[in-house]
Amino acid sequence: MRVGMGYDVHKLTENRDLILGGVNIPWEKGLLGHSDADVLIHAVMDALLGAAALGDIGKHFPDTDPAYKGISSVKLLTHVMELLRQHHFAVGNVDAVIIAQKPKMAPHIPQMRKNLVQAMGVEEDRINIKATTEEGLGFTGRGEGIASQAICLLEEV
Ligand SMILES: Nc1ccn([C@@H]2O[C@H](COP(=O)(O)O)[C@@H](O)[C@H]2O)c(=O)n1
């Protein structure tokens, strides 16, 4: 068994969609990035790549490559899963947290979970997504950005 962790941050800005776990969440600001800036999926991918000792998302999907401009992170996640299969890894479980003062994530988490389950081709009970505020403290508390952390277990198959 192999364990991996992932962490990512994106800045909140006007005139961008807020996409988390493949869900477009209605909100006054969205996350800035070369891709769709889905910070949750980025943390999950880094956890998966880390557990497999395959580097990180910047290595596989450089932010200097126009091929990834505006790309859906769900699509990048399916690519990471293919890499894991090629290296004979299966997902034991993933647990992730979105760190955001606002908006309320809870109503959107079931759909995020479904999106990850579908993209990863795993059973629903292997994926958990949570959200927390940082009680108004720091950059997430001030609404300047959203962070996410993920941890995963991989099994060699
Ligand atoms: N953006 C968020 C943040 C939190 N939640 C939910 O609220 C619960 C309480 O959050 P605290 O930061 O006050 O501990 C948390 O457990 C989440 O269920 C949310 O939906 N969206």
Ligand SMILES: C[C@@]1(CO)OP(=O)(O)OP(=O)(O)OC[C@H]1O
């Ligand atoms: C996802 C990628 C894809 O080019 O771009 P960004 O959306 O900028 O995201 P970040 O987490 O800063 O970097 C990783 C890149 O691989």
